[in-house]
Amino acid sequence: MEIGNKEDNRGYWDIVWNPPGERTGIFDVIKGTEFRIIYHDESQAEVSFTRTWDPSLEGKAVPLNIDKRFIILRGSSGFYTYGIYEHKEGWPDFGLEETRVAFKLRKDKFHYMALADNRQRIMPMPDDRLPPRGQQLAYPEAVLLVDPINPDLRGEVDDKYQYSCEDQYNNVHGWVSFDPPIGFWQITPSDESRTGGPLKQNLTSHVGPTMLAMFLSAHYAGGDLSPKFTDGEYWKKVHGPVFMYLNSSWDGSDPTMLWEDAKVQMMIEKESWPYVFALSEDFQKTEQRGCVSGRLLVRDRYIDDQDLYASGAYVGLALPGEAGSWQRECKGYQFWCRADVDGSFYIRNIVTGNYNLYAWVPGFIGDYKLDATLTIASGDDIYLGDLVYEPPRDGPTIWEIGVPDRSAAEFYVPDPNPNYVNRLYIDHPDRFRQYGLWERYAELYPDGDLVYTIDQSDYSTDWFYAQVNRRTDQNTYQPTTWQIKFNLDSVSPNSTYKFRVALASSTLAELQVLSKERKKDLAFSYLHPSFFLSNVITGNSSCMINVLAQVFFNDQDKGVPHFTTGLIGRDNAIARHGIHGLYWLFNIDVGSAWLVQGLNTIYLKQARSTSPFQGLMYDYLRLEGPCGC
Structure with missing residues (x-):
């Protein structure tokens, strides 16, 4: 640990919380007020540091009982830590923004950081940032x-x-000291206590040298992933255990091989989950848990007459909710797996309780939810048989842009400004992690916005990865309007077409649908993000279609929009170099009266423009013809 820091700023559990009505989070390094030895013998020791809440602490400390546990095992080169948080009935309301374990290592020793085989490097010193x-x-x-x-x-x-x-x-990451050759690694063998599902992005290690085990945060999601505890509700959850692994290379071999050893140890920890040695009765062991299995198929008759295997599908259990609610779920446990090539899945070691089964399938839009609540009891091994997901589909595909995979990675990610480069990400698959890419849009489109022509343009080179604002001077930005141009050989009269728009990210953004001639500002209302827009989009070559927020029929005299979603998203993925945040799907009806034979144009306008970081990332767009056309 960094000996230059105070003792309570070297390694610690912390929490960020909000009293009712307060928006600014209170940062609290969790210090125990009572110490207990839970168990010790020649092979194992477990200790507990607890902090108990009582009414005298109201407004001064987060209303939680917190039990921090630490475990050491003979022959194990490291230690385990986990935390049990409890909010009792009748206790004050509060919001929870973040909780984690942080370690700050010696800056004079640990200079090499590793997160993955292709994400490791010599890092700057903390002094370099000042x-x-x-x-x-x-x-x-x-x-x-x-x-x-x-x-x-x-x-x-x-x-x-x-x-x-x-x-x-995010299973293993950490730091290497070359002299002496020592590695310090944070290993997370299970994601079950993390919030937001497998796609949720979190911090790992960074300059400090700092190493984090994140359990709950609003990063890349916003307040949707900050749980609120109201009306004195009861809540209890185990965070972890996670393993802090130390290794060394005293034989003089390449110190970077410590990373390879850490990966091996990570697999050992994953195979040992759930740990038999964690002694809190709140942490369930294998025999106390259950399993769920089955096979997921996809039914889309416009692609294939037969049901398709949901190969590589993400299948998981989370607290009961609506389809797709798992990505905003932040109070319970989640258990996920990837389906085999034939759609078969097996979810193991599920904590007892009530769940819904959710899934999404790369290559298909939307979310699957089994219309039943699964109650998992100890020892259960539930086989669900064949399940069929029917993704949103009303008619044949006329055209599509992108790949439905909840990411904007397939679109055009520009080279970074050579003055603002992280050399790790040059010629790297994660090229989107470079700083300042949002500013490159105006350089590529100095005089007009992006125009994408179906059957001529290529989304990998002609569709910018994010729809961002254009800087007009030092502190002023203007909204951008993108166009999709396409030809129709004919238009089916008195029919409804469908425009599907899947977003990979939204940050304080607002896409509009309004008549091209309409210029005056209009009032907006907020819509909960789980609502699926439907039943109105209009457009022809003389009608501006800016998707998702305001919807008009082609009536320039109409006083208010037919429909609006208003401001959506707070995931901040543009500024934070994430190629996605939360997923949004909008299914929009297009009246045939607003399409013309020949050239049509859809206009996509992101109307909010007070910041360079307001904007959208698209996942996938598709126009469907009427059923049977």
Whole structure:
């Protein structure tokens, strides 16, 4: 640990919480007020540090009983930690923004950071982020290294969000000291106590040297993933255990091989889950848990007359809710797996309780939910048989843009400004993690906005990865309007077409559908993000169609929009170098009267323009013809 820090700023559990009505989070390093030895013998020791809440602490401390546990095992090179949080009935309301375990290592020793085989490097020193060595960029986390201690890093950008990771891949990360050759790793063998599902992105390790085990955060999601506890509700949850693994290379071999050893240890930990040695009765062991299996098929008669295997589908259990609600679920446990090539799935080690089964299938839009609540009891092994997902579909595909995979990665991601480069991501699959890519849009389209022509344009080169605002001067931005041009050989009269728009991200954004001639501002109302827009979109070559927020029939005299979603999204994925945030799907009816034979144009306008980071990332767009056309 960093000996230059105070003792309580080296390694700690922390929490960020809000009293009722307060928006600014209170940061609290959790310190126990009571210490107990839970168990010890020659093979194992487990200790507990608890902090108990009582009414005298109202407004001063988060209304939770917190039990921090630490475990060491003989022959194990590291230690385990987990936490049990409890909110009792009748206790004050509060909101929970974040909780995690943080470690701050010695900056004079740990310089090499590793997150994945292709995401590891020598990192800057924390001093490099401070003036005059570092220059803050558009927000405090992003710093240009002007005069770093290691001159090889001069001119690079450092930003902790460049090292974020989806939870499904966030199993091991940490740091290496070359002298002495020591590795310090954070291993998470199970995602069950994390919130938001397998696609949720979280921080990992970053300059400090800092190493985090994130359990709950609003990163890449916004307040939807900050649980609120109201009306004195009861809540109890176990976070972890996670394993802090240390290894060394005293034989003089390449210290970076410590990463390879850490990956092996990660697999050992995953195979040992759930741990038999964690002694809290709130942490269920294998025999107390249950399993669910089955096979998922996809039925889309406009693709194939036969049901298709849901190959690679994400199938999971989360608290009961609407289809797709798992990505905003933040109070319970979640259990996920990937289906085999034939759609078969097997979810193991499920904590007892009530769940819905959810799924989504790469290559298809929308979310599946089994219309039954599953009650998991100890020892259950529930076989569900064949389940069939029928994704949204009203007619044949006329055209489509992108790949329905909940990411904008297939679209055009520009090269970074050479003055703001992180060299790790040059020629890297995650090229979207470079700083300042949002500013490249105006350089590519200085005089007009993006125009995409069906059957001529290529979405990998001609569809910018994010619809962002254009800077007009130092502090002013203007909205952008994209166009999709397409030809129709004929239009089926008195029919309804369907325009499907799936978003991979939205940050304080607003896409509109209104008549081209209509110029005056209109009032907006908020719509809950789980609502699926339907029943109105209109457009022809002289009608502006800006999707998802305002909807008009082609009537320039209409005083209010037929429908509006208003402001949507707070995932901040554009600024934080994430290629997606939360997923949104909108299914929009298009009256045939508003289409013409020949050239048609859909206009997509993102209307909010007070910040460079307001904008959208598209996942997939599709226009369907009427059924049977």
